[in-house]
Amino acid sequence: MKGPQKHSLTLRGHRTSVTLEPEFWDAFRQMAAARDVALNELAASIDAERGEVNLASAIRVHVLRWLRSAQTAEERHMFQEEERKGRE
Template sequence: MNARPVKHSLTLRGHRTSVSLEHIFWQEFRRIARERGLALNLLAAQIDARRGDVGLASAIRVFVLETALQQDQHDPTQTP
């Protein structure tokens, strides 16, 4: 397992920025964007708009985790 963050560039409201996330978070972030029919940059911009004083990478990680937890709660195949 590679837990080292990987840096990628995103464009938020016309400005380029770099975000460093671990590979598993990039994978899930892309999957969520695809599942919602959104461009990755648009989903990142939505998260950026409501993140407050939290760093963008942290906000994306929390978003990915919260999304995964919500999906687990709605998955009837999960056992308690």
């Protein structure tokens, strides 16, 4: 496991650096791609909602929620498929 990595982001015209673990950077990029938005755009929307929370922490929480919702959606789909097969 690698240590945290620092990357620069541009939020509404201002450069800032964020330090996240590589796994969070990967998931954050996947999240942006899934939403068809640029990484900076997604970071800016998280920044706008975060209040007093550190940006890196806010990104981690958003990524975690996104992954959980994706998992829940997949579980729902699997359950519905099992239910459908049970009715056949």
